[in-house]
Amino acid sequence: MATTKIACAPQNFVAGRPAGMRPQAIVLHRSGATLDGFRARFTDGSSATSAHYVVGKDGSLVQYVDERDTAFHAGLVVNPLWKGLLPNTNPNYYTIGIELEGSATDGVPEEQAEVCAALVASVAARYNFPIDEAHVGLHSEIRASKDCPGSTLNRGELLQRALLAASTATLFPAQGPVGILAGTNVREGLPSSAARTVTVLTAGAQADVTGFTLQGEAVQGNSAWYQTAEGNFFWAGNTAAPNPAPAAAETEPEPAPEPPVPAAPAADPVRAGSRISIAQIDQFFTQQACPPLDLATAEKAAVGVVQDLLTGHGFTKMPSILSPSYGAFGDATRAALLAFQNSCGLDAEAALSAATLTKLTGIPASDPRAHQAYFSLVLSLPFTAMHRVLALTAQMEGVGKFAALNLNTDRAGLSFGLIQWAQRPGRLTDIVKAFCEADRELFVQIFGKDDATAAEGLLSHLRKPSGGVDATTGVTTNPQFNLIAAPWTDRFRQAALSPVFQKVQVDTARVAFENSLARMRQYDTAGLVKSERAVAFLLDVANQFGDGHVERPASPPDKGLAGLYRKVFRTGMAEPELLRGIADATVAAMPAQFQAGVRARRNLFLTTPLLSDTGEFGADS
Numbered sequence: 001m002a003t004t005k006i007a008c009a010p011q012n013f014v015a016g017r018p019a020g021m022r023p024q025a026i027v028l029h030r031s032g033a034t035l036d037g038f039r040a041r042f043t044d045g046s047s048a049t050s051a052h053y054v055v056g057k058d059g060s061l062v063q064y065v066d067e068r069d070t071a072f073h074a075g076l077v078v079n080p081l082w083k084g085l086l087p088n089t090n091p092n093y094y095t096i097g098i099e100l101e102g103s104a105t106d107g108v109p110e111e112q113a114e115v116c117a118a119l120v121a122s123v124a125a126r127y128n129f130p131i132d133e134a135h136v137g138l139h140s141e142i143r144a145s146k147d148c149p150g151s152t153l154n155r156g157e158l159l160q161r162a163l164l165a166a167s168t169a170t171l172f173p174a175q176g177p178v179g180i181l182a183g184t185n186v187r188e189g190l191p192s193s194a195a196r197t198v199t200v201l202t203a204g205a206q207a208d209v210t211g212f213t214l215q216g217e218a219v220q221g222n223s224a225w226y227q228t229a230e231g232n233f234f235w236a237g238n239t240a241a242p243n244p245a246p247a248a249a250e251t252e253p254e255p256a257p258e259p260p261v262p263a264a265p266a267a268d269p270v271r272a273g274s275r276i277s278i279a280q281i282d283q284f285f286t287q288q289a290c291p292p293l294d295l296a297t298a299e300k301a302a303v304g305v306v307q308d309l310l311t312g313h314g315f316t317k318m319p320s321i322l323s324p325s326y327g328a329f330g331d332a333t334r335a336a337l338l339a340f341q342n343s344c345g346l347d348a349e350a351a352l353s354a355a356t357l358t359k360l361t362g363i364p365a366s367d368p369r370a371h372q373a374y375f376s377l378v379l380s381l382p383f384t385a386m387h388r389v390l391a392l393t394a395q396m397e398g399v400g401k402f403a404a405l406n407l408n409t410d411r412a413g414l415s416f417g418l419i420q421w422a423q424r425p426g427r428l429t430d431i432v433k434a435f436c437e438a439d440r441e442l443f444v445q446i447f448g449k450d451d452a453t454a455a456e457g458l459l460s461h462l463r464k465p466s467g468g469v470d471a472t473t474g475v476t477t478n479p480q481f482n483l484i485a486a487p488w489t490d491r492f493r494q495a496a497l498s499p500v501f502q503k504v505q506v507d508t509a510r511v512a513f514e515n516s517l518a519r520m521r522q523y524d525t526a527g528l529v530k531s532e533r534a535v536a537f538l539l540d541v542a543n544q545f546g547d548g549h550v551e552r553p554a555s556p557p558d559k560g561l562a563g564l565y566r567k568v569f570r571t572g573m574a575e576p577e578l579l580r581g582i583a584d585a586t587v588a589a590m591p592a593q594f595q596a597g598v599r600a601r602r603n604l605f606l607t608t609p610l611l612s613d614t615g616e617f618g619a620d621s
Contacts, residue, residue: 008064011045011440013071021093023067023127025084025135026120027074027142028158030149032103035062048072048444048452051097053119059111061119065097067126072441073097074142077498082141083134087362088379088499090439091142096123104150117161121215124166130218131162160192166215167191171227172246177206178226179240191216191225191233198232212236212244276376276383281305284354292351295337300327305373306352310336312365312374321371321610322395368502369400370418379503385617389536390509392610393543394418396601402505403496407484411474413467414483416492419509419543423467423483424474432462434508439500446495457481458488516542516561522550523562528575533611537579538565540605541586544598564589579606 029051033041038054041047042064050071054062065071074091085091098119100112108116120136129135136159139148167190180201187195191213201207209226216225216233224236224244236242275282280302284290295303304327307318315336319325329350337356338348344359361377368374370391375381391400397420398404406415406422413423421431436443436459448455461468461481469476476482483489495501516539520529529538541561548560561582568581583602590598605611 003061003063005063006039006043008042008050008071009045009047012042012047012050013065013069015069017068017070018093023094023096023123024129025095025137026123027091027095027097027137027139028100028116028149028153028155029073029097029139030100030102030104030106030153033099033101035060035101038062038064038099038101046452046456048441048455049450051099053097054099054101055112055116055119056101057106057109057112059109059115061115067096067123071097073099074139075439075441076143076445078142079144080142081144082137084137085142090442090500092441095137100149100153104147105152106150107152108154113158113161117158118165120158120162121166124162125215130223131159131166131215132218133159136162156194160190160194163192163215163217164190167213167225167227167233171211171213172244174209174212174226174244176208176210176226178209178236180205180207180238181240182238184234184238186228186232186234188232191223191227191235193217193219193235195233198230201234201238207234207239214244276305276372278302278305281357281377284357290354292349292353292356294351295329295333296350298329298352302352303327303329303333305377306337306360307333308369308371308373309360309365309377310340312368313340313360313363314366315340316367320395320399321391322604322608364497364499366497368402368497370394370402370506371400375506379499379506381503381506385532386510386513387506388610389532389539390418390506390513392536392605392608393513393540394509396540396604397543401496402502403493405484405489405492407489408469408474411472413469413474413476414488414492417496417509418505419512423462424469424471425546426462426467428467428483429459429462430512431505431508432459434504435495435501438504442498442500446498447491449491513539513543516547519547519550520561520565523565526569526571528569528573528578530616531575531611531613532615532617533605533613534575534579535617536611537602537605538582540601541582544601545586545589 035054035056042050050065051073052063052065052067052071054064056062070092072092074095074097077085077091086094098116100108100116120131124131124135133155136155138155140146180203182203184201185197186199186201187193188198189195207226208229210229211227212224213227214224216223216235219235219237222235222237222242224242225233226236226239227233236244275285278301280293280298293302295306304321307326310333311318317332318336334350337350340360341348341356344363346355346359365378372383372391375383375387381387394400397418402418404417404420406412406420408414412425414428415422416428417431421427444450444452444455447458458481461478464477468478468481481488517535520538529535538561541564545564546560548562550562564582564585568578568585583606586602587595587599
């Protein structure tokens with residue numbers, strides 16, 4: 001195929017792909033642009049969009065992004081239906097994006113269909129994946145809000161063309177006969193079960209063949225088909241030689257090995273590789289056929305996992321980890337579990353089966369929360385000591401919600417997320433910037449509704465003094481960016497539902513806590529702060545009051561955790577005495593209407609059995 005290469009704006013794609021990622025599928029688009037329109041869009045660095053290829057109505061082919069690089073074409077996942085979607089992974093990382101010139105209602109000219117089919121066949125052959133609906137997806141199957149590429153594109157017909165192109169291009173010579181082990185259909189002119197059956201080969205027969213292709217329709221994972229002298233095909237899987245290979249003299253030198261393709265996630269039992277270090281939960285990952293777990297007799301930690309996951313699916317009456325009834329399989333937990341199982345079409349039983357755990361962790365949570373089960377089983381993150389501190393602080397800030405919003409009740413503008421990144425102190429800028437840096441295309445899609453200028457405008461506004469709000473009232477200085485009202489509140493909630501941005505929240509908060517701990521070590525020269533309880537308590541104070549200054553300045557007055565520490569510290573005092581003194585100081589620093597809440601928050605960290613008073617805190621323990 002004659003291909004014209006045009007350089008895409010470097011802002012509109014990412015060089016390379018994440019470690020372990022390589023193309024393993026194709027996504028088809030048709031977004032209404034002409035060839036000139038695509039050129040203008042993809043070479044404009046502010047558009048935040050791209051595709052690897054564009055196929056013109058006249059059959060012309062243009063490449064904008066190298067296949068080894070990550071194009072911005074299908075990153076936002078909304079109510080997906082595509083079988084090829086990998087969980088918790090941006091589709092851009094493992095797909096090739098192909099745009100077709102035209103709108104969703106246009107027909108597909110013969111020239112365009114032929115070139116697109118040949119391109120699909122070529123890409124599939126290069127990366128050795130089947131030509132089927134699980135590996136050639138439609139954008140609308142990933143993002144349901146898009147009518148792209150539209151119903152006038154007949155994917156089934158396109159796949160048949162691609163199969164024909166692939167089989168023709170990769171037809172190797174062979175000589176029969178081949179033994180037939182089971183009844184086998186011979187298909188007319190195409191290595192596909194969709195082609196017309198011309199005859200049936202019976203078990204025990206010998207069939208003469210003239211060649212074979214390794215790029216036919218994949219049946220039971222095998223895409224090898226034999227060709228007959230008449231130019232028809234039958235599947236190799238029903239023969240005595242199901243895996244034909246080209247003769248050594250006919251093979252070309254092998255290319256350099258590609259990075260390994262991640263294994264497809266198992267549907268049942270739950271995704272391999274996830275662990276939570278709770279034996280009754282981990283058994284679902286280590287046993288091939290694990291019997292259901294009777295929750296009435298299960299250990300509290302295992303019941304707590306179920307309660308935490310049910311909470312994320314909207315069952316708000318579940319006890320949190322701070323509740324005395326956490327881990328008890330009572331009537332409310334039983335009712336919620338049965339309701340969830342019924343909603344998923346599962347057998348309703350007061351037990352945790354592999355199928356139920358798969359649904360609890362695989363169906364996107366409507367109200368995701370920060371807890372060990374979500375970190376380990378959904379986001380595949382290790383649950384370190386620092387993550388435990390973060391989850392506890394998130395419980396106090398917004399009951400652990402990734403989408404927690406404070407709409408200026410504290411005169412700080414918008415506060416958002418796990419640790420309530422607040423607008424007025426400039427902390428909201430940190431998390432929004434981190435979203436943009438992690439996945440710019442997704443950032444533009446959510447916060448700009450596909451308008452890169454609008455999304456960049458949000459960042460520019462947050463970089464203004466006091467985060468773009470009045471320093472006294474917390475009211476926005478620009479009505480266009482009134483973040484405590486729609487549409488912005490909806491956009492922040494949408495961002496909180498993205499597993500990509502959930503991981504960004506966790507990582508950004510973890511780094512902030514680690515930095516706070518490092519600063520604390522600089523003025524805690526007496527080494528008082530050692531235990532997990534002390535570290536968790538003081539990091540929660542730092543999150544609420546700020547870090548303060550490591551070196552005491554002459555002016556302004558020393559504030560934040562550093563100032564509180566220096567105010568309370570006395571030579572010879574013990575760790576518990578330091579913590580109680582700082583607790584009293586934080587209460588005294590608050591207006592009267594907030595003092596009771598602050599006292600309760602401090603007391604929780606001082607008394608909860610979830611934190612240890614012995615040993616030395618370690619972020620990786």
